[in-house]
Amino acid sequence: MGDTMPKAIEIEVNGKRYPVQYDPETPLLYVLRDELGLTGSKYGCGEGQCGACTVLIGGAPRRSCQIPVSAAVGKPVTTVEGLEKDGRLHPVQQAFLDAGAFQCAYCTTGMIMSSVGLLQSNTNPSSAEIVQFLQGNICRCGTHPRIVEAVHQAAQAMQERGR
Amino acid sequence: MSNEREKFLLEPERYEFTSGPMHHFELARREFFKLLGAGIAVFAIAKNAQAQETAPSRGFHPQELPQEISAWLHIGEDGTVTAFSGKAEMGQNIRTSMAQNVADELRVPFESVRMVMGDTALTPFDAGTFGSRTTPTMTPQLRRVASAARDLLVEVAAKEWNVAPERLKAANAKVTDPASGRSLTYAALARGKTLAQNLPAEDPVTPPPDWTIAGKPVPKVDARDFVTGRHQYTPDLRPDGMLYGKILRPPSFGAALVVYDDRAAKSLPGVVIVRDGNFVGAAAPTEREARNALSAIRAQWKEDPPKTSSREIFSYLKNNADPKVDDRHRTQRGSVEDALTGAAHRLDAAYTVAYIAHAPLEPRAAVAEWREGKLTVWTGSQRPFGVRGELADIFHIPESNVRVIIPDTGSAYGGKHTGDAAIEAARLARAAGRPVKVVWTREEEFTWAYFRPAGVIEVRSAINSDGKLVAWDFHNYHSGSSGIETPYAVPNARTEYHAVPLVLRSGSYRGLAATANHFARETHMDALAHAAKMDPLEFRMKNLDDARLRAVLEAAAKKFAWPRATKEGQGFGIAAGNEKGSYVATCAEIAVDKNSGAVRVVHLVTAFECGAIVNPDGLRNQVVGANIQGLGGALFEAIEFENGRITNPRFSRYRVPRFRDVPEIEAVLLDRKDIAPAGAGETPIMAVAPAIGNAIFNATGTRLNALPLVSNGLKKI
Numbered sequence: 001m002g003d004t005m006p007k008a009i010e011i012e013v014n015g016k017r018y019p020v021q022y023d024p025e026t027p028l029l030y031v032l033r034d035e036l037g038l039t040g041s042k043y044g045c046g047e048g049q050c051g052a053c054t055v056l057i058g059g060a061p062r063r064s065c066q067i068p069v070s071a072a073v074g075k076p077v078t079t080v081e082g083l084e085k086d087g088r089l090h091p092v093q094q095a096f097l098d099a100g101a102f103q104c105a106y107c108t109t110g111m112i113m114s115s116v117g118l119l120q121s122n123t124n125p126s127s128a129e130i131v132q133f134l135q136g137n138i139c140r141c142g143t144h145p146r147i148v149e150a151v152h153q154a155a156q157a158m159q160e161r162g163r
Numbered sequence: 164m165s166n167e168r169e170k171f172l173l174e175p176e177r178y179e180f181t182s183g184p185m186h187h188f189e190l191a192r193r194e195f196f197k198l199l200g201a202g203i204a205v206f207a208i209a210k211n212a213q214a215q216e217t218a219p220s221r222g223f224h225p226q227e228l229p230q231e232i233s234a235w236l237h238i239g240e241d242g243t244v245t246a247f248s249g250k251a252e253m254g255q256n257i258r259t260s261m262a263q264n265v266a267d268e269l270r271v272p273f274e275s276v277r278m279v280m281g282d283t284a285l286t287p288f289d290a291g292t293f294g295s296r297t298t299p300t301m302t303p304q305l306r307r308v309a310s311a312a313r314d315l316l317v318e319v320a321a322k323e324w325n326v327a328p329e330r331l332k333a334a335n336a337k338v339t340d341p342a343s344g345r346s347l348t349y350a351a352l353a354r355g356k357t358l359a360q361n362l363p364a365e366d367p368v369t370p371p372p373d374w375t376i377a378g379k380p381v382p383k384v385d386a387r388d389f390v391t392g393r394h395q396y397t398p399d400l401r402p403d404g405m406l407y408g409k410i411l412r413p414p415s416f417g418a419a420l421v422v423y424d425d426r427a428a429k430s431l432p433g434v435v436i437v438r439d440g441n442f443v444g445a446a447a448p449t450e451r452e453a454r455n456a457l458s459a460i461r462a463q464w465k466e467d468p469p470k471t472s473s474r475e476i477f478s479y480l481k482n483n484a485d486p487k488v489d490d491r492h493r494t495q496r497g498s499v500e501d502a503l504t505g506a507a508h509r510l511d512a513a514y515t516v517a518y519i520a521h522a523p524l525e526p527r528a529a530v531a532e533w534r535e536g537k538l539t540v541w542t543g544s545q546r547p548f549g550v551r552g553e554l555a556d557i558f559h560i561p562e563s564n565v566r567v568i569i570p571d572t573g574s575a576y577g578g579k580h581t582g583d584a585a586i587e588a589a590r591l592a593r594a595a596g597r598p599v600k601v602v603w604t605r606e607e608e609f610t611w612a613y614f615r616p617a618g619v620i621e622v623r624s625a626i627n628s629d630g631k632l633v634a635w636d637f638h639n640y641h642s643g644s645s646g647i648e649t650p651y652a653v654p655n656a657r658t659e660y661h662a663v664p665l666v667l668r669s670g671s672y673r674g675l676a677a678t679a680n681h682f683a684r685e686t687h688m689d690a691l692a693h694a695a696k697m698d699p700l701e702f703r704m705k706n707l708d709d710a711r712l713r714a715v716l717e718a719a720a721k722k723f724a725w726p727r728a729t730k731e732g733q734g735f736g737i738a739a740g741n742e743k744g745s746y747v748a749t750c751a752e753i754a755v756d757k758n759s760g761a762v763r764v765v766h767l768v769t770a771f772e773c774g775a776i777v778n779p780d781g782l783r784n785q786v787v788g789a790n791i792q793g794l795g796g797a798l799f800e801a802i803e804f805e806n807g808r809i810t811n812p813r814f815s816r817y818r819v820p821r822f823r824d825v826p827e828i829e830a831v832l833l834d835r836k837d838i839a840p841a842g843a844g845e846t847p848i849m850a851v852a853p854a855i856g857n858a859i860f861n862a863t864g865t866r867l868n869a870l871p872l873v874s875n876g877l878k879k880i
Contacts, residue, residue: 023451030450034407039399040392042573044524045605049814052524080392093390100382103784104254105389106524106573112390131822138814140524140574141254142791143784144825 014082024070040080051137061117095154103141207308242350249289256781268309281569291546295842306368371775380780415807422463468807497655502634506625517801525573531588543572550582577671609812615672618642643676685738685853718770723750734862738853744841745773749850774838793851
């Protein structure tokens with residue numbers, strides 16, 4: 001009890017503006033999943049340790065289970081649902097697909113969002129840089145080597161496309 | 164179980180001793196075609212079931228599906244093939260590998276096959292997806308039903324053309340008459356029909372050397388839905404009118420609710436509160452409201468925690484073992500005691516393994532909905548029919564009023580055999596009169612799920628002067644009997660599994676006790692090799708007759724270039740074993756930091772053989788994945804508990820392997836097309852821990868006998 005009364009705020013997700021009636025302290029993840037129906041971002045731990053809930057906020061990868069919805073006001077949020085453009089997969093999605101870089105795939109959307117974030121700041125990361133950047137993303141099935149490979153492939157594809 | 168004491172014994176091995184319950188099929192034949200449209204349906208009866216069939220009335224009843232059936236499939240008017248299996252997909256890639264088998268045997272393109280899985284209303288009874296049983300059981304079963312369907316299609320075409328079926332050929336989703344050049348597609352043959360045939364499922368099916376679609380690295384089906392986030396796992400489901408459920412957990416294991424007041428919680432708008440014995444839960448329109456409702460409940464608990472902690476667990480297990488060993492948990496040959504006394508070298512040691520958690524990234528979750536006394540539950544479980552049984556028992560309704568559906572699940576590793584979240588969601592949904600979703604928090608997952616049990620393993624052994632094993636005495640306390648038998652040739656041997664009443668809730672885990680038993684055995688073999696002043700590989704080979712096990716050892720050693728001289732701080736180790744019809748050998752290279760004592764696994768080579776390979780790409784993912792998951796239990800994973808509380812129930816305090824922990828891993832897959840395929844989900848994890856431990860010994864001379872090996876780095880070097 002003693003909750004702040006929900007008040008109307010507006011957030012922008014995948015280019016669309018949504019009014020949401022939520023306690024401003026509610027983690028963004030719950031608003032995305034329960035209110036907006038964007039269930040591609042997953043709950044894995046609720047303490048920012050597993051990365052399954054990763055989204056981009058203002059272009060930077062963030063653990064949406066740790067970000068209050070109020071902190072997303074005025075900053076564009078991108079979830080995995082926002083990556084596909086006109087039925088075409090984002091190069092990172094395509095690379096994960098091509099590399100078969102998932103098994104149960106519950107971590108996959110978070111891995112993809114973290115990787116998109118990485119490639120925005122570092123267009124050609126080394127394996128060590130990928131490992132370092134994805135250290136906060138847990139994969140329990142043990143698909144790590146293929147994920148690293150997928151990020152390399154995506155980097156290459158994005159560079160070729162950029163040329 | 165009839166025996167009261169059995170309840171307190173270990174859960175994990177239970178499936179190995181029980182057969183499936185009686186079958187119930189709710190789906191009438193008419194419904195089947197209503198669901199899938201017209202076409203041809205084939206149900207294959209297992210041969211032994213057919214033999215039991217005495218009265219003709221037990222055969223195909225027009226309104227019911229036959230009972231002794233293991234697999235069925237449907238060929239639609241558009242040529243779409245739908246095959247049904249009670250197995251569940253959790254990342255092991257069986258949705259793909261099973262479809263490969265169907266396509267291969269039916270002679271249709273892979274893309275035209277769709278698998279319906281893990282739905283108690285639609286799929287054949289299945290005991291569960293565990294024990295590496297999917298590939299060895301479903302490969303022949305699906306192939307038999309597909310082969311029966313192929314025969315039926317040929318018959319239909321033969322009738323149409325008025326020719327003998329023997330002269331017709333089935334290939335590329337068509338039946339062709341080579342003599343006349345005529346052909347009809349399966350789609351054309353199925354058109355306008357509602358033909359259901361109950362056929363004997365007979366061998367032979369296409370042997371592995373003749374496979375064209377199976378045996379190939381076909382990519383995962385529905386893969387695009389996983390990279391787009393479109394796939395809906397159980398926690399992603401949101402049926403109309405759904406409420407969010409939360410459960411009030413006791414402060415410790417075994418606590419009983421003694422004071423309870425929910426007046427404040429019940430006054431909250433839109434909230435449903437259920438108290439049923441020690442079960443207290445709330446359902447509300449949002450997760451936050453459900454949590455708030457729980458905090459408004461005044462509850463006091465009388466605690467009765469287990470009388471031990473993770474610090475004293477091993478002596479506790481030894482002291483509380485059942486003095487009587489069940490005959491089915493004991494094997495003996497020769498005279499161990501005599502052989503131990505007379506031998507050249509004697510080596511005794513004790514090994515321990517800690518409790519560990521599965522920590523599947525998708526936590527236990529369920530959505531439950533009641534309609535007119537019938538219950539439907541969506542849940543991530545390895546045992547759809549088992550969960551159906553649990554729900555029917557608990558709610559005192561017939562199994563025919565329960566439907567359990569398993570959306571492809573975010574992993575399990577043996578951890579999702581029980582229907583806990585399903586029961587909780589169903590209990591709340593019944594009170595609320597609306598669908599309810601329960602998703603466990605990570606802390607609940609780490610606390611209220613079950614664990615891979617801790618154990619103590621004692622080994623006494625002896626070798627003669629030329630390095631031959633002469634005595635082997637192996638006792639496992641509590642962790643289980645999987646993989647307890649040594650594959651090495653030894654004339655005097657005794658193995659015993661000693662049951663201990665459960666301390667923490669325990670159950671299956673990938674590889675189960677085989678991981679613990681292999682850790683003890685393969686560490687001990689390494690120590691014996693050292694005592695005999697022999698190379699560890701040479702020592703194993705000297706004591707090994709099993710050709711398949713020798714082959715994986717040789718393959719791993721070859722890839723690893725064993726034996727190699729070590730540099731300072733570097734160590735090499737080897738380990739091997741077989742379980743559930745498959746064979747594994749792992750070579751490990753580790754590096755020890757002399758100052759910090761930190762151990763880093765640098766390189767793993769794992770050779771694996773499971774008969775004929777159905778999908779080498781999926782298999783490679785499973786083998787590499789098992790190696791990486793195995794790093795956790797080998798190096799640092801351990802559940803800590805005290806006063807009936809788990810004290811490290813979070814990823815920030817329970818370390819699982821992460822990117823930085825992953826070494827270079829090479830998987831060497833041996834494809835034995837002359838051997839029927841076995842499963843691959845578990846065995847590749849077994850040799851990782853002993854290979855690493857042996858490598859640490861090789862680097863430092865320190866023999867580590869406890870899993871995890873180096874939770875805080877290596878001390879005393």
